[in-house]
Amino acid sequence: MMIEYVNDLSKITPLWQEAFGDSTEDIVFFLDNCVNKSCMAVYDRGKPVSMLFLVDCTVDNKKSKYIYAACTFKKYMGLGYMTNLLEFCGRKYNNLCLIPADEALVGFYEKRGFEKRLPLKALCFDETDEIKEYLFEGCALKKPFVLIYKGE
Numbered sequence: 001m002m003i004e005y006v007n008d009l010s011k012i013t014p015l016w017q018e019a020f021g022d023s024t025e026d027i028v029f030f031l032d033n034c035v036n037k038s039c040m041a042v043y044d045r046g047k048p049v050s051m052l053f054l055v056d057c058t059v060d061n062k063k064s065k066y067i068y069a070a071c072t073f074k075k076y077m078g079l080g081y082m083t084n085l086l087e088f089c090g091r092k093y094n095n096l097c098l099i100p101a102d103e104a105l106v107g108f109y110e111k112r113g114f115e116k117r118l119p120l121k122a123l124c125f126d127e128t129d130e131i132k133e134y135l136f137e138g139c140a141l142k143k144p145f146v147l148i149y150k151g152e
Contacts (some may be wrong), residue, residue: 001042001043001044001081001084002042002043003040003041003042003043003084003085003088004040004041004043005038005039005040005041006039006040006041006048006051007031007038007039009027009028009031011041011047011048012027012031012039012041012048012051013027015041015048015049015050015051015071015072015073016051016069016071018071018073018074019069019071019072019073020069020071020138029130030131030134033127033128033130033131034053034055034127034131034134034135035126035127035131036055036056036125036126036127037053037054037055037056037068038053038054039051039052039053039054040052040054040085040088040089041085042081042082042084042085044076044081049072049073049076049081050071050072050073050076050081050082050085051069051070051071051072051085052067052068052069052070052071052082052085052086052089053067053068053069053070054066054067054068054089054093054096055068055125055127055135056125056126057097057123057124057125057126058123058124059095059097059118059122059123059124059146059148060118060122062095063094063095064093064094064095064096064097065089065093065095065096065097066096066097066098066123066125066135067086067089067096067097067098068098068134068135070082070085070086070098083112086109086112086113086149087112087113090113090149095148095149096114096148096149097114097118097123097146097147097148097149098114098146098147099120099123099136099139099144099145099146099147100139100141100147101138101139101140101141102139102140102141103141106141106147109147110147113149113150114147114148114149114150115147115148115149115150116147116148116150117145117146117147117148118145118146118148119145119146120136120144120145120146122146123146
């Protein structure tokens with residue numbers, strides 16, 4: 001298993017589409033217009049099987065990385081790829097945060113060290129309004145919140 005940055009649209013798109021069902025056009029729009037981002041992936045036999053985006057942000061006035069579009073191919077779920085990717089990012093970056101999409105993901109992320117909850121207003125991006133819509137959409141929680149990674 002190898003973890004590295006990926007920016008090849010042909011490697012990102014199939015994983016993103018299986019997980020979220022977005023069109024290629026929507027994915028390309030995000031990739032072309034989100035300025036302060038990087039994508040990390042876990043590779044298995046040369047193919048990304050789990051990935052997440054890290055978008056520069058501030059949370060409570062601290063520079064942070066916002067985890068966006070975290071996903072794993074269905075046939076690789078339950079094998080620890082996302083857990084390894086989150087742990088890797090937790091070691092590499094001082095401050096991580098995310099908005100869990102649903103209650104099941106709240107539990108998933110809390111078990112992996114995301115403990116502190118903050119209101120959405122604590123989270124700021126230096127991106128266009130269109131990109132901010134991408135970064136904040138997709139949450140099914142009645143009262144969305146930001147989860148902060150506790151670190152080591």
